[in-house]
Structure formats: C-alpha cells, structure tokens
Amino acid sequence: MSVPPDRTPPTVEIAGAPPVPAPTREQVLAGLRATDSGDDFVQLMTPEGQRVANPEFDRYVTDVDADALKALHRDMALVRRFDREANALQRQGQLGIWVPLLGQEAAQIGAGRAMQPQDMAFPSYREHGIAWTRGVDPTELLGIFRGTDHGAWDPREHGFHLYTIVIGNQVLNATGYAMGQRFEGRVGGEDPAGNEATICFFGDGATSQGDVHEGFVWAAVYDAPVVFYCQNNQWAISEPTERQSRVPLYRRAAGYGFPGIRVDGNDVLACLAVTRWALEECRSGNGPVLVEAFTYRMDAHTTSDDPTRYRLADELELWKLKDPIERVRVNLVREHGVGQDHFDAVQAESDELAARFRRFCVELPQPAPDRMFSQVYAEGSAQVDAQREAFLAYHASFEEAGR
C-alpha cells in the first residue's frame, strides 16, 4: 500500500539494556489493521449479530434490554437516513457541501447515548449522530452546509458545542472546558449525579495535528476530565492510517500517561459500554482517557471528494460485512425475537424524518444581511455596530433589493 517499502526499521537503544529491534513494517501494518481480533479490542456484538461476553465491560450495559437495543437501532437508522437525504440534497444543488457519516453510526450513537445531560461534547464536523443524541434536531445542522449560518443551536442548552471545521482544534477547546469543570469542583464529588465530564470527538487524521498533541499533554498534566474519542475511520481524506502513525492510535495514550482503549466502532453496544466507562473515569477524577473507535467511513470524506481515486472497492465490500446497523438488526431478531413491525415502524419514521428534513432544507430562508452581526456580542460592540451599519448601507446602495 502506501508505506514507503524501503523503510528500514531502526534499532531502539536504551542505555544499559540490550538493543530492542523496532517493529518491522509488516508488524506495524498488522497492528494498525487488526480489526475484529486481538485482546485489546473491545467487542460485545460480532458483525454477525452475536452477543459475546466481556468480563470487563458487560457490567456497563446490563441495563440494555430488548427495548433499549431497539432504541439504539432506531437512533442509528434515523441518523443514517437523514445523512443520506443530506447527501442527496447536496447532489441536487440544495447544499453547498455535506460531510457524510455513513458507517460511523454505532461509534456516534454509542458514545452519544453514554453521555449524561450535564456532560459536554465537542464535535468536529461529522458528528451528526452525536448531535442527534444531544437533542439537536437534524434540521438545525442544515444551515451550516447550506451557508445560511455557522451553527445556530445553543451549545449550553444541548451540551453540544458548535461544529469545528479546523482539524483538531476542538481538542484544545474541550481540554479547556474540562479544566473549567475541574476548577468548579464538578469532578470527583461525593454525589455521582453531580459530577461532569467532557468528551471530544476527532478523527484519525486529527491525531497528526499539533492541537491534539497539546490537548493531550495539557489534559494529562492537569488531570482534565476529558474523554478523547477518536473515530478512526481509516482514512484522513486520502491518507490511510499507516501514514499517520506507526503504532495503533490508542497506544499513543501510554506516551502521554493516560489509559487508551480500542473499541469496535461498528459495535454500538461496545461503544456505549466503553464510553460509559471512560466518562465515569473522568467524572470521578481519573481522566483523561483516550478511546479509539475502530470504524470505517463508507462514503466520501465530503461530497467534494471521490474515494474511488484512492481506495479499492474490495475494502468497502469488506466493511459492508461489518455494518453497524445490520448486526443489531440480526441480534434483535435472533436473540430478542423482535418482529417486523419494529423495523417497519422505524422505516416509516425514517421516511417522515427525511421528508421533513428535505422540506426544511429547501424552504430555508436566506438570512437577512445583518444576521451575521447580530450574534457576535451579547450586548453589542461599537466596532461591530459600525461594520453592520456600513454593510447595510452598502446593500441599500443597490437599485433593486433582494434576490
């Protein structure tokens, strides 16, 4: 693949110890690609929909009965549906761009449903599933991608920060927010219900960014209650993971001195369990934690991208067998005897959501020219006011108004 073939593994020498050969290229790739195997890989439900026991993490999902699993299935199906609708709307000229999450539903629904209302999430720009779990209506995401606003939900109300387009930048914001939680004494308190944590979402490509490194260092040194939740979807646009790291990403945490764990990102149960554990660690003062959700971006990076130019179709076919929704569906039918009526109801609800989503998008009004100034400061600012006046005057200087 794309690793330089002639790379000679260097020898690691530590004073006083016999030289240890660094891992070979094959070992590195094997470690990076290990998916549904290995001791360090948390999986509670196989791609075939079989529930498997995990002594460490089973206790975090004891409450997940058939109804709860149905709810998780519904979450994923609805999120996938409006994601597909948005993709189509972009192809029809209704959105400037869309960032598809296809394939990452479990990684997001599992993590999102593990959060408590008082927790705070910092997304990048693909976290439509997290938005869904935080009560942000899918239609509220549309303005960003249609270019009518920069995100209009109230981050405090939802515990869900605005989308961050700059890669990895939100790791700094999240670490800072978590520090605030610590300073205000909302970590490690007597009453578990009063404790809070922060969770920060980013991708495998972001781990190569300085901001992520700085956030890791700071959080480790000051015990910030933040879960670093990396959705490793294998591709940083066109760059594969092996061009980002020599070790599996979760193992980087050891270098910073906090725990790292790899979870099957296409297993919603495992993601739920591991994130519940990780958030609990942070709430009780044992943060930070790094979670690597091992998943796959089944569509393009964005609608402007064409993945067929850098990856092979057989890779996609392989991951289709690990589809996050399909395995839950199979499990519901086989192990819980869920009937077709549930799936029909979810289908009907999906269609309704898609239609509402489409209608909202097409009818989204063009914002007034002064809109971009109106939310900058709570109480106004002389400079922004002057800019607004000048901008409005400029607009008024045209002969005809409007479109």
Place this chain on the structure above:
Amino acid sequence: MIGVRREFAMPDVGEGLTEAEIVTWHVAPGDTVTVNQVIVEIETAKAAVELPCPYAGTIGELLAEPGQTVDVGAPIVTIETAEAAPEAAGAKIGEVGADGRVANLVGYGARPGSVTRRKRRPAGGEPPAAPPPPEPAQPAAPAPRAQPDPPAASTAATNGAAVGGTVPLAKPPVRKLARDLGVDLRRVTPTGADGVITREDVRAHAESAGEPAAEPAPAPVAAPRPGGGERREPIRGVRRATAAAMVSSAFTAPHVTEFLAVDVTATMRLRDRLRRSREYADVPLTPLAFVAKAVCLAARRTPAVNAHWDEAAGEIVYYDRVQLGIAAATPRGLMVPKIRDADALGLRELAVALGELTATARSGKTPPADLVGGTFTITNVGVFGVDTGTPILNPGEAAILAVGAIKPAPWVVDGELAVRTVCQLALSFDHRLVDGEQGSRFLADVGALLSDPGLALTW
C-alpha cells in the same frame, strides 16, 4: 391530472465547480421517477458522481446528451410532477423563476464572466429609506461634501478598468485620511518618491482647498460620459475559447513573423484559364485554393512547418499529412475548420473542399470534429481588404500563413516599372522548432510557386 413542469439544474457537486460532463442517463423521457432515484451520472473536474432526482414524477425531456459539458446552473432535465401548481412567489432554489432563470444556491460556483451585478444607485440619488447614511464614520467634513466628487469615484469601486487615467498612489492610511477629509486623491500633487501621495500632500491639499467653490469640477478623465454608451457582453462560447487559445499560444510559442510580397500575376492568369475550362465549370476556384496547394507542396520540402512541439513528451512530432486549417469568420466567431489530408488533394479537390468548408462554417454548422486536429493554418485576411498581418499560431501548430489582399500594384519587371497583381504573405512560426532558415525557405517556396505556378512541375 395536470402536473407542474420542473427543471433540474446542474448542481455544483464539488466546491466551486463551474461545469460538469454528462456521462450516462439512467432514465429516458416518459420514465417514472421517485425522489432521490439516481437518474444521471456526471463527471466533474473532481469526481464522477451520480445525481439523485429531486422530484417525483415523469421524466419530460433530457436537455443534455452524454458527452456534453454543461454549466453549473443550466437545466439538464425536465420532470413533470403531480403536485399542484405553486403560487407564483419568488423562485426557490432549483426552480425556474418568472424570468426564466433557475435560482441557484448562493455561495459557490459563480461562473466567471456570467456574474450579473445589481446596479448601484446613482451617487446623487435619493438616500435609501431605512438605513443610515452610507459613511457613518464620516467626521465633520469640510466643504467638499457640498461639492461632491464626480461619480467616477464610485464607478472606480465597481469598475476600475473603465476609469481612465492613472490610479493615484497612496498607502491605505493616507487613503483613509483623504476620505475622512473629503479629498479626491486624483487632484493631489504627489511629492513622495515615485509619485506616491503622502499624508502631508493630502493635508496641504485639504488646506489649500479652503475655498472649495473656487475649484471647478474637472471633467472626469476619460471616464465614460454617463449614458454615453458602452455595451457589455458576457465573455463566453467561441469568444472565450478563442481568447484562451490565443493567450495560450502567444505565451507558450515564441512567435517569429516573416513577410513576403509576391507577384501573383501568373497564378491569376492560370486561374482565369482554368475557370474557363469544363473541369472547373462548377467549382468556385479562389486564389486561396492556389495558396493552399502551394502550402502543401512547400511543406513537403520543409516538414518542420507541419509539426507539433510536444512539451510533455519532450518530442517534436512531424506529420506525414497536412491537416489544413482555414480560419473563417462566422456568425459565432472565429472558427478554424480543417481540410483533411490536404496534401493528397489536387487543386480542384482543394477548391471544392474550401467551398464546402466555408459554406458550412458560415452557416454555423461545422461539426466539432472538423475543428480539431489541424497541423497548419491559413488565414485569409485579404478578404477584408487588408494587406498583411502578424497571425498568432493556432495552439499546437508550428506555423500559420496570412494571405493579404490581392491587388494591382507597381512592380519592377526586367528593370522596368510595371503594374502587376501583387499579394503579401506573412508567415508566423514557432521558433522552438522552426529555425529562421526553415521558415524563410518555406515562405520563399510558397511565394515562388505563386509567382511561377509552373515550378510545381519541377518539385
């Protein structure tokens, strides 16, 4: 049920793409489609993409064919939907408005040259009703407010190119100062190095203009008189293609042009004789046919003019055959249709081909295949009564010959002044692969053949 006819416009599926090519249609007129059903595959500069249908209904018309490149925003298909007719409010994005234009999503993909701007209000017009005055930061400005600068100032903001004269040189803070003081920088005498206007210049000008009424408003330098007439046309189609070809040619191939005046009396006599013969009875035998024949013959002796500089491959490509382009002025603009394997044609066949070619080109029906793959071009500027010119190479070709007007002129024959039929030839060639020697020999050969057509027998 009477449906509504909807048009689906080519979307910008990337960020800032301006066009896309139709690859395959998955539907045909009359097919029933649902929302999000994939109906067409397109290819952009970035990706091959399948487009889902935005409406449910029946396919009406396919407005673009596979292989066709379509501008973003142009309708590609009509769909008859079953919904009730909407009220005639403002068009939503993707719908056809009352003025026939398809509303487009704001933000991306404006095609350069196709941007239409709303007109600015005239500077002296009534102020807008609600908003505050245009320049809120205006301090208590001295008199110049009362005597506004000519409208050229505001024109310059939107249309710098149309304002003649030089743009005054001043740093941004000085410009700000000038604006605050109401000083027109074009009237300030610069004292700085290289004619830069300094802060002191502006101050001095503002003070000296204490009695502003004394200074009459000078006529705006070279600015178009209001309503004096200019016509703006979007640059598109053949004009855009021509411009791109000329610019790329002029800036990649080092051009050399050589000139030769030729006594074509003998050729014109031959032409008269042939026209009277039965063989040429129904053939429009123009002097251009003789030039074409001479070019083909001369190119055989100088293959370098019938060649191509292949920068990418690092090779010079010499062609066995002459694919002769004839520059033609058509209603759609400049076109260069080709005569295939012109060197294999006799004079009569060349004349026939030229006749057909120009007729097709003038009626605007030249198929695209006839416009590409040339190896040498002749441009007949003589038909416009012009003596000569310096032609620009058709991109990729090594030489181009301009033929001037054929007309009687004084000429020295055997030491005596005589009136002869004379024509000017101008040959431009790409000096990367054609040396002066080769270019000169080729031009001299063409000239020799036209002044003594009998020479052709000897080649």
